Amino acid sequence: MIYFVSDIHLGAGDSHQARRTESAFCRWLDSVAADAEAIYLLGDIFDFWFEYRRVVPQGFTRVLGRLADLSLRGVKVVLFTGNHDMWCYDYLTRECGIEIIRKPQVITIRGQKIHLAHGDNMNIKGQPMLRLMNAFFRSKIARLLFSWLIHPDLALKFGGWWSGKSRKSHGGDVITPRHLGFLVEYARKHHAENSDTTAYIFGHMHYPYEVQEDNLRVLFLSNWSHTEAVYAAMDTDNILQLNTFTIDETVS
Numbered sequence: 001m002i003y004f005v006s007d008i009h010l011g012a013g014d015s016h017q018a019r020r021t022e023s024a025f026c027r028w029l030d031s032v033a034a035d036a037e038a039i040y041l042l043g044d045i046f047d048f049w050f051e052y053r054r055v056v057p058q059g060f061t062r063v064l065g066r067l068a069d070l071s072l073r074g075v076k077v078v079l080f081t082g083n084h085d086m087w088c089y090d091y092l093t094r095e096c097g098i099e100i101i102r103k104p105q106v107i108t109i110r111g112q113k114i115h116l117a118h119g120d121n122m123n124i125k126g127q128p129m130l131r132l133m134n135a136f137f138r139s140k141i142a143r144l145l146f147s148w149l150i151h152p153d154l155a156l157k158f159g160g161w162w163s164g165k166s167r168k169s170h171g172g173d174v175i176t177p178r179h180l181g182f183l184v185e186y187a188r189k190h191h192a193e194n195s196d197t198t199a200y201i202f203g204h205m206h207y208p209y210e211v212q213e214d215n216l217r218v219l220f221l222s223n224w225s226h227t228e229a230v231y232a233a234m235d236t237d238n239i240l241q242l243n244t245f246t247i248d249e250t251v252s
Contacts, residue, residue, distance in 0.1 A: 001035045002109055004232040006042035006203025007223035010060050021224055024247045029066045036075045042203040043082020043118025050087040055152045064096055071097030082118035106197055110238050113197040119204030122186050175207040184211055187218045201232055
């Protein structure tokens with residue numbers, strides 16, 4: 001089985017919420033461990049992640065341990081960075097065996113070409129402020145200055161505040177299929193030029209949904225802040241579909 005999951009946002013919320021999210025994701029990892037060939041983490045696995053040369057955020061030990069164990073057992077674990085965890089370097093690769101991919105990419109899986117991405121920073125030509133912010137936060141100079149000028153304790157505190165502020169600012173938004181249009185449009189344009197790419201999987205929007213148009217499929221994964229999480233899986237018959245994982249109790 002090949003699994004695709006996104007937007008866990010480990011560390012988000014108060015201590016109870018954070019522990020519940022981590023516990024739920026650990027149970028999911030345990031549930032797929034027996035038959036997983038590969039697990040693709042499509043961004044925002046952490047609510048905020050920033051690495052110094054010798055310092056990384058506290059927490060997430062249970063998740064990182066499970067991912068490291070899966071990697072050691074031969075499961076391919078790949079992280080596509082999202083807008084909340086783009087500031088990772090090589091720690092997750094060295095310690096957990098996780099492959100890091102920083103840009104959207106078409107992956108051939110069992111003969112099928114599947115386009116994978118978190119979904120942020122895509123098809124935003126008409127949004128100059130968003131483009132400017134994305135360029136700044138992805139700047140190597142900005143990351144370097146951040147690591148040189150700000151003590152880790154302050155940096156992680158600031159990062160937690162910033163992530164929480166961003167999440168709360170959109171907390172009242174009612175997402176509908178219409179809000180997914182910019183990524184569906186991106187998929188249509190890409191597919192028109194790359195007809196052998198038949199499936200597109202995104203996170204970021206926190207709204208599970210599927211679009212089916214002739215030979216084109218676009219799948220959106222959920223976040224993990226409700227009673228259920230939606231992920232994608234490809235079974236041994238190469239059938240790709242959305243699945244639901246029940247979380248024991250409401251996380252937020």
